[in-house]
Structure formats: structure tokens, C-alpha cells
Amino acid sequence: MFQSGRQTIGNSVSTVTVSFPQAFTAAPALVLPVMRNTVDASPLTPSVTVTAVTASSFTVKLSASTNSTHYELVWMAGDEKATLAREIGTLAYAV
Numbered sequence: 582m583f584q585s586g587r588q589t590i591g592n593s594v595s596t597v598t599v600s601f602p603q604a605f606t607a608a609p610a611l612v613l614p615v616m617r618n619t620v621d622a623s624p625l626t627p628s629v630t631v632t633a634v635t636a637s638s639f640t641v642k643l644s645a646s647t648n649s650t651h652y653e654l655v656w657m658a659g660d661e662k663a664t665l666a667r668e669i670g671t672l673a674y675a676v
Contacts, residue, residue: 590652620651
């Protein structure tokens, strides 16, 4: 199974937990989170580290707290590496 989504991030936040829309049968093999801010003129660019993954959610830690409400976490997760790689290849080809 492959899932993707977006999670808004509030101001002064350094940890984000995302619940999957549908639980996996086990923790997914790979979770790819990317933080973005397309509003602020000079947004922060903290690193994003996955600190926990379960079948129903994952948690990331940001290397710095957000400084506005214009951030979001865009993510993809898959329970099989091959499935996720195929989906990423399809997305890259479509762009």
C-alpha cells in the first residue's frame, strides 16, 4: 500500500505527528517527509527527521521550531520499498 498527504504545521512547533488516512498492516518500510513553506519571503529550512513509525502514524522532529503558520509537511509512505519506488518513479515521470 502507498499513501501520501499533507499536514499543516503551527507556529513554534518542533515535533509533528501524522496519522495515516488508513492504517497499514505493519509499520511502513519507508516514510518520506518534506517540509515546505511557499508563503514567507525567507522561510526556515530545518532538517526533518523521522523519529517514530507505527502502522497508524509517524512522528518527525524538526531541527528548529517553525516561525510562522505557513509551514506544511508533505509526505509519502509505503509498506513495501518496491511499491513506493514505483510510485515515486511514476510521479517523477509525470512532472
